[in-house]
Amino acid sequence: MVDLRKGAAIVGVHEHPTRYAPDKSELQVQGESVIKALEDAGLSKGDVDGLFTSSMSVRNSGLNLADYLDLNPRMVDNTSVGGASFEFHLSHALTAIAAGRMSCAVITYCTLARSGGIAVGTGGAARLGHPRLDPSPDSFEELYGVTTVGLYAMVAQRHMHQYGTTPEQLAEISVAVRKHASMNPHAMFRNPITVQDVLTSRMISSPLHILDCCVITDGGGAVVVASPEVARGCRRPPVWVLGTGEGVAHQGAGKRDLAYMAAGQTWQPAFATAGVTHDDIDMCMIYDSFTITVLTTLEDLGFCKKGEGGDFVSGGRIQLGGELPINTDGGGLSSNHPGMRGIFLLMEAARQLRHEFEGTPRQVPDCKVALCHGTGGGLGSRHSGGTVILGRD
Secondary structure, eight states: OOOOTTSOEEEEEEEOOOSOOTTSOHHHHHHHHHHHHHHHHTOOGGGOOEEEEOOSSTTSOHHHHHHHHTOOOSEEEOOOBTBTHHHHHHHHHHHHHHTTSOSEEEEEEEEETTTTTOOTTTOOGGGGTOOOOSSSGGGGTGGGTOOHHHHHHHHHHHHHHHHOOOHHHHHHHHHHHHHHHTTOTTOSOOSOOOHHHHHHSOEEETTEEGGGBOOOOEEEEEEEEEOHHHHTTSSSOOEEEEEEEEEEEOOGGGOOOTTOOTHHHHHHHHHHHHTOOGGGOOEEEEOOSBHHHHHHHHHHTTSSOTTOHHHHTOTTTTSTTSSSOBOTTOIIIIIOOSSOOHHHHHHHHHHHHTTTTTTSTTSOTTOOEEEEEEEEEOTTSSEEEEEEEEEEO
16 A cells, blocks of 8 residues: 655645636636746746646636646546535545656636625525426425525534534634634635624524625635655745545435534544544644534544534634634635635645744644645535645645
8 A cells, every 4th residue: 555645745825815806717817826826836837747626617627727728737637526626636636646647736726706696505596497307316405496505504403403502602613713814814804703793693594694604705726736756846845745535425315414524534544644643733724614514524523522513613722822723814704715615725724834924823833734624515415525634844
């Protein structure tokens, strides 16, 4: 068995600063991000022999992107499993580099959800009068106008019923992430909020208030991944890929467990490859489409027992200065969420591990090991989970 620990490294990142870009195309945002990420790494387009991308638009494929960027990659990966696609991409890049198929890859993404008027999380096919009638899992749900926020609200209701989780505990997550957003000049919302602010904000789908839900923005970025040989010659210190895990969860032919996430399948292989324990993790980037996503993810990643997530996220534990700070960029709840947010988890974790915020309150002190977990699809239905553990050089 090949030892994949430190088999590849993140050597360049760029998060496009836009949150609203009606004057740009998705390819333009990706192109700008790729060039700047390569500059960050001290590399050029000629060094790239792998291209990984996913999109909410079928027109924005790796084929079109390679043409737009004038790249001729030896490997193209369009794996699309929702917001976790980019954690899957990093895992695939790691194994491809280990197999000698490539030595330097770019992972990139953009969606212009806000300027395009895409109602991420609230739209439903049946509401548009176009339910899917072909034999597929969606056929049993879209007839009734299911929405993403409705699915997550159902998960939250079940968690509250089964474990006694409270709206106040969910609100603690939103408060913590907003505190972190206040330190990010590019975050969409930076004003501080309180638990009471969350509880009195507009109800979207009970028990989720609007401040329990992610923002809708434009956005994109790029991550450069390289072999150890290439990484050692790059401009920035490498951020090593220590371990990865991929998984999917679904309705189990009718045996649905609303409280279970794919994270329960992915953390063990990631931790085993990385050779770390939960106590070694200095910070986490957890996909925060909704507050309930964070709470259940932390449980199924093994940071606390199932049903104890409400207590775990309370008391400042997940804030900067706490025991396990999460989403130090402001997350999807406050910074940006252009439909599929998993790539931004990798960027912020890399910045923290490179100590880019040293001397500021945004820096996690002595950050050496970070965990990223992306979620795609919808909890309570079909969803993906990708866990990545990264380490400082």
